[in-house]
Amino acid sequence: MTVHxxxxxxxxxxxxxxxxxxxxxxxxxxxxxxFKLMYGMLFSxxxxxxxMSPLDMREGFQCFQTSRYKLHFYxxxxxxxxxxxxxxxxxxxxxxxxxxYSTLYVDYIVKNPLCSLGxxxxxxxxxxxxxxxxxxxxxxxxxxx
Amino acid sequence: xxxxxxxxxxxxxxxxxxxTLTYGALVTQLCKDYENDEEVxxxxxxxxxxxxxxLIEDFLARSSVGRCQDFRETADVIAKVAFxxxxxxxxxxxxxxxxxxxxxxxxESNPLVDFVELPDNHNVLIYSNLLCGVLRxxxxxxxxxxxxxxxxxxxxxxNVTEIRMKFIKRIEENLPAGDE
Numbered sequence: 001m002t003v004h005x006x007x008x009x010x011x012x013x014x015x016x017x018x019x020x021x022x023x024x025x026x027x028x029x030x031x032x033x034x035f036k037l038m039y040g041m042l043f044s045x046x047x048x049x050x051x052m053s054p055l056d057m058r059e060g061f062q063c064f065q066t067s068r069y070k071l072h073f074y075x076x077x078x079x080x081x082x083x084x085x086x087x088x089x090x091x092x093x094x095x096x097x098x099x100x101y102s103t104l105y106v107d108y109i110v111k112n113p114l115c116s117l118g119x120x121x122x123x124x125x126x127x128x129x130x131x132x133x134x135x136x137x138x139x140x141x142x143x144x145x
Numbered sequence: 146x147x148x149x150x151x152x153x154x155x156x157x158x159x160x161x162x163x164x165t166l167t168y169g170a171l172v173t174q175l176c177k178d179y180e181n182d183e184e185v186x187x188x189x190x191x192x193x194x195x196x197x198x199x200l201i202e203d204f205l206a207r208s209s210v211g212r213c214q215d216f217r218e219t220a221d222v223i224a225k226v227a228f229x230x231x232x233x234x235x236x237x238x239x240x241x242x243x244x245x246x247x248x249x250x251x252x253e254s255n256p257l258v259d260f261v262e263l264p265d266n267h268n269v270l271i272y273s274n275l276l277c278g279v280l281r282x283x284x285x286x287x288x289x290x291x292x293x294x295x296x297x298x299x300x301x302x303x304n305v306t307e308i309r310m311k312f313i314k315r316i317e318e319n320l321p322a323g324d325e
Contacts, residue, residue, distance in 0.1 A: 011286075011318070058211065076205055077212045078286045079318065102206030110202040117198065 001139035004069060004085040006130075008105070010118055011079025013039045017121045021134060042073065042081060062094065076101055090139045104129050161233065165259045172272060182269040189271070193278020194285075201283035204230070212287070216312050217241075219289070220248050223280070223310075232256050236308075249296065252306040263300045271295050276308065288316040 005020035015035035027034045042061075049061040063072045065088055072090075074082045074097035082097040108126040109115045115123055134140060171192075175185045204210075208226055213219040220238045228250075229235050236250040257273045271277075277293040284291045292311040297303035 076202075077210075078201055078205060079288070080202075106202050106206040110199050 001089050001141070002087050003090075003134055003137065003140050004087070006085075006100075006134070007035070007038060007081075007083040008121070009035075009039055009042070009081040009083070012118065013043070014118060015039070015120065016080075016118075017127075017130075019127065019130065019134075021140070038083070039081075042083070046075075063092070072097060074098060074101070080105070086139065096137065100130065100133065104133060161256055162259070165256060168257050168275070169261065172270075176267070176270070182267055186269070186271045186274045189274040190278040190281075193275035193280075194282035195278075196275070197279040197282025197284075198286050200231070200279060201286045204283070216245060216248075216289075219284070220250075220310070224250055227283075240309075246312040248310055250308040250310065252308070255299065255306045258300055261300060268301070271298070272300050273298070273306070280308070280310065285316065288318070290314050290316055 002022045004023050005018070007015060008017040010016050013036075015038075018031065018035070027037075029037070045064075046061050050057065060075070061073055063070060065071070068088070069085050070088050070090060072084045072086065072093040074094050080101065082100055084093055084097060086093065104126060108123055108129060109121055110117070112123065115121065121127070172185070172189070175188050176182070179185050179188065204227055207230070210222055210226060213222060224236050224238050234252060234254060234256060236252045238248055239251055240249040241247070255273055257276070261272060263270065263272065273295070277295065280293045281291055290313040292313055294309055295307070296309040297305055297307035299306050
């Protein structure tokens, strides 16, 4: 079990934060292009999912998986998007993503008046806490499984 | 899940008088800094807006409220959850317009004005106008453009304080320009 990487996007599609842990393969394009590609895909999936759904949805798009990894998606009502890639054995990580939002993002970014919202996050405190938080997840360590 | 385990601020209740007095000092200073009360109203609204856009994130993180399906649900959440959480009061939701796009929040007591009496030369001042900005800013972040204003105010001799909220439109999400 492991966590590969994590993206945070704001409601306008700007990538506020990116960090990676166990990423063996890079995209081969610049990070800026990668963020745009990622956001564009998420935007399309959200609209696809809501149009194709035969029933009213409460939560909408939650995750997808391929043969090698799983992408977990969590969006707040304010349009912040948290995306975490893990390996396939990790169960639903929405609660974890909500925790990153409520205990890390809100506490260290929103409540810090010097952090302007909508710009890439500069807070070292936030990055450090996030790193600790992810590394302490029960499924972070590949050998913990 | 111990979602709030490392929150330390949750169980600490701040003395609300400190808040009320701080707000009073802010209004007093603004009245000194600006010539007319309309400008003070504008500044209070602007500050409230800036608070609102941040406060909404705190609110959503603390409460498990999801996206509201309609304006009535929004009204309920504002009155029963948000006002309760941040001001310790629960306004009543009344005076719905037939179209359901307008309602009033009626406050029996307004915690911001606990020790206030408006002098006669400030009859244009909307003392608690910060609240309008907060509501507008917070709702804008959840894609709702809303007009918020004071319709009645105990400070001006009305029996209750009434905040009138009018839904203007849903703010559409767009794919940022230049993205292929």
